[in-house]
Amino acid sequence: MASKFVSVATALVGVTLLSGCLGIKEHKGYVLDKELASAVQVGVDNKASVEKTLGRPSFTGQFNDSDWFYVSRDTKSVAFRSQKVTDQEVLHVHFDQAGNVAAVNSTGKELVVNISPVDDKTPTLGRKRSFFDELFGNIGALNSGALAPGNAPGQ
Incomplete structure (x- = not known):
């Protein structure tokens, strides 16, 4: 009886520990409906009709608002590892000067780039200062002539 309880x-402990390795799936961003996205037509729609059909974009162009981006991303993360992109869709709607749709482009996961930052220090110019140099280095460096009577600003 005791050995059955132990087993x-x-x-149960093993199942509990392994459940942390299953991973977490998340959807981030816009929920893209392919039928609505295909309804946006070049030369027919304008900003108002695109907003009415698709809603406000995830973000607009950095330098002007003639580019609208609808971003949808699915990710999966396992335990203590980084998130991995399992699916991504970006709908890019470009408008002309009059506000009419000039182009509609759709891209997927092929544009996702994994960047591995390096833990090395960034080299800087100048001299190396220790903690105590930074802390006590400015003692006595104040120009005492600047605080003399008659030299204060506004006098």
């Missing part, structure tokens, strides 16, 4: 408890 059941061990199995």
Whole structure:
């Protein structure tokens, strides 16, 4: 009886530990409806009709608002690892000067780039200062002539 209890408890602990390795799936951003996206037509629609059909974009162009982006991303993360992109869709709607749709482009996961930052220090110019140099280095460096009577600003 005791060995059966131990084996059941061990199995439960094992299942509990392995459940953390299943991963978490998340959807981030816009929920893209392909039928609505295909309804946006070049030369027919304008900003108002696109906003009425698709809603406000995820973000607009950085330098002007003639580019609208609808971004949808699905990710998966396992335990303590980084998130991995499993699916991504970006709908780019470009407008002309009059506000009419000039182009509609759709891209996927092929534009996702994984960047691995390096933990090395960034080299800087100048001299190296220790903690105590930074802390006590400015003592006595104040120009005492600047605080003399008659030299204060506004006098």
